[in-house]
Amino acid sequence: MPSLKDLRNRIASVKATQKITKAMQMVAAAKLRRAQEAAEAARPYSERMGSVLANITQAIGGGGDAPALMTGTGKDNVHLLVVCTAERGLCGGFNSQIARLARDHIRRLLADGKQVKIICVGKKGFDILRRDYASMILDRVDLREVKTLGFVNADAIAKKVIHLFNEGAFDICTLFYSQFKSVISQVPTAQQIIPAGVASAPAAAVDGGNAVYEYEPEPGEILSDLIPRNISVQVFRALLENAAGEMGAKMSAMDNATRNAGEMINKLSITYNRQRQAQITKELIEIISGAEAL
């Protein structure tokens, strides 16, 4: 049975922890709002990009001059996985969910006899995947220093991937990230970015009608410029979704922690009071029985 002093110390320490988790929750809430705004602000660009892409692919009509980034190498022997996770922990199952999805994917590919290469974005995913697949990790991108995610960050990652592709280091590239559904729900997602699967044409019909476009320069040339950019945009979107998801997960994790700490404090104070009462009663009995003996 812990002494009264032990209990008092314990309660004090749990209270301190509760204060910290509460503060973290509030910080996460503020950051979440900002991350959500950033994700929403980036949406128009990727939407327009999608419709332009659909439009132009239609114009080319899958002809021979589509760039390799779109058609792929025609093989699927070597897979590159870009696993995007958070830089920090304390956000519930957020990182491990993404890592688990990636790991399942890797296992399946290995079972099929494919070769797997990994690029980790974010420290946590790297830490998890390093345990099993250290030899496959080509590179890791550290975004720890980055305060606000900019397009440049995503662009740098995309350039790296495209560079590897041009060297023939892989055939298929898949991006792993967590889709931000709501504050309490993030869905780990795998998205193939090379060869780029372009959503077919409905978007084109919306704005241009069936108008005949003029292209300056040639469609093929525009496309070969557009596809790498589209990859950057996809990466950027994944990073933003991740940032929002991380904050959402962190917020609910910290909310839980705060509530648990509150429960623990209640329980401990009941024990504390009961014990104090017991001690008082004991002392009284001692005094009374002492007086009676006289």
Added chain:
Amino acid sequence: MAEAFKFELVSPERLLVSEQVESVVIPGAEGEMTVMAHHAPVMTTIKPGVVTVKTASGGEERYVVFGGFADIVPAGCTLLAESAVAVKDVDRADLARRIQEAKEDAADAKDDQARSKAEQFLSQLTTLEGAILPA
């Protein structure tokens, strides 16, 4: 009074402009072009340069863009810029950094094609610097 049409300037980070305008001057890859209402559908890449927007209310705004795409249809014009800032907010140091990077790219280029591309980009950047930052 020319007819107004919808113009949107979008960068990956946000939507910069979305309003009714009279005309827009776009630094297209194959020369500058002015877009007005009912323009024939054109899709073009753009080079680093200044986009001049004449709004329907009569104002004029200028933005610096660093490469991207323009999608022009009779009903409107969408400009997807890789990065875009209003001319008055241009960061001199940032521009200088980009030029420095372009120079390095040109120096590092492996084959002639890449080099000429990098040099072209560099010259576009320096022209841009001269155009928006007198002195």
